[in-house]
Amino acid sequence: MLTISDLHFSYGSVRALNGLTMEFKPGEITCVMGRNGVGKTTLMRTIMGNYRAAKGRIDLSGVDVTPMPAHRRAKTGLALVPQGRDIFPKLTVADNLRIGLEARTDKLRTIPDEIFQMFPILKKFANRMGGDLSGGQQQQLSIGRALAGDPKVLLLDEPTEGIQPNIIQEIGVVLRKLVTERKMTIVLVEQYLDFIKEFGSRFYIMNRGLVVANGACSELSDAHVSEHLSV
Numbered sequence: 001m002l003t004i005s006d007l008h009f010s011y012g013s014v015r016a017l018n019g020l021t022m023e024f025k026p027g028e029i030t031c032v033m034g035r036n037g038v039g040k041t042t043l044m045r046t047i048m049g050n051y052r053a054a055k056g057r058i059d060l061s062g063v064d065v066t067p068m069p070a071h072r073r074a075k076t077g078l079a080l081v082p083q084g085r086d087i088f089p090k091l092t093v094a095d096n097l098r099i100g101l102e103a104r105t106d107k108l109r110t111i112p113d114e115i116f117q118m119f120p121i122l123k124k125f126a127n128r129m130g131g132d133l134s135g136g137q138q139q140q141l142s143i144g145r146a147l148a149g150d151p152k153v154l155l156l157d158e159p160t161e162g163i164q165p166n167i168i169q170e171i172g173v174v175l176r177k178l179v180t181e182r183k184m185t186i187v188l189v190e191q192y193l194d195f196i197k198e199f200g201s202r203f204y205i206m207n208r209g210l211v212v213a214n215g216a217c218s219e220l221s222d223a224h225v226s227e228h229l230s231v
């Protein structure tokens with residue numbers, strides 16, 4: 001279980017997180033929604049430890065990770081698939097995946113076969129440069145790299161952004177498998193409503209760095225959409 005309480009973060013004078021309290025449960029895909037610029041990416045980076053919260057607390061399975069830098073949070077079980085994917089274009093697919101192994105607490109130095117089972121394209125293109133993959137394949141690589149660290153909590157920041165529909169579907173099926181079979185905690189920042197309705201369990205909607213609505217994805221209404229999501 002991942003919980004955040006009263007989380008604050010500012011970029012200088014720009015207040016991006018204004019006291020967020022949220023709960024993310026194992027075995028569920030919790031969606032974080034909201035218009036552009038409401039603080040979704042800032043929240044993911046603050047949970048991961050790329051940014052230090054100015055105030056508030058982050059707990060992972062009862063451990064207060066707030067004082068930890070990102071690499072220690074990774075070892076504690078957090079992994080982030082960043083917005084824009086951020087794979088290493090000049091490294092091979094296999095080397096990108098090996099970098100993910102560094103977050104593991106066991107001594108495994110080979111890429112687990114289950115990653116290739118989830119994303120067969122990564123096996124086929126293991127020796128290609130990351131930068132030569134399509135956008136959707138790079139997204140799969142980014143997710144595979146995060147999973148190579150054997151996380152308890154997977155944070156994904158808009159994984160469907162700019163990706164072709166068949167790969168979006170494949171990603172959804174993998175995420176569902178991770179929550180049902182491995183009881184992983186998944187935090188999905190997402191703006192694509194159909195994807196949320198198909199794969200999401202619970203949702204939070206953010207505005208100006210605050211939670212303005214939450215509930216079960218099955219209860220997401222047109223009123224939520226018109227009030228908080230449509231542009």
Ligand SMILES: Nc1ncnc2c1ncn2[C@@H]1O[C@H](COP(=O)(O)OP(=O)(O)OP(=O)(O)O)[C@@H](O)[C@H]1O
Pocket residue numbers: 011014015016034035036037038039040041042043083
């Ligand atoms: N490096 C930065 N320096 C200053 N302000 C920033 C920085 N990064 C983000 N911001 C501001 O913080 C706020 C939250 O940005 P953030 O990127 O977290 O939003 P987001 O919800 O992820 O948006 P999007 O949907 O476009 O990805 C915005 O007002 C943004 O302009």
Ligand SMILES: [Mg+2]
Pocket residue numbers: 040041042083157
């Ligand atoms: Mg963002």
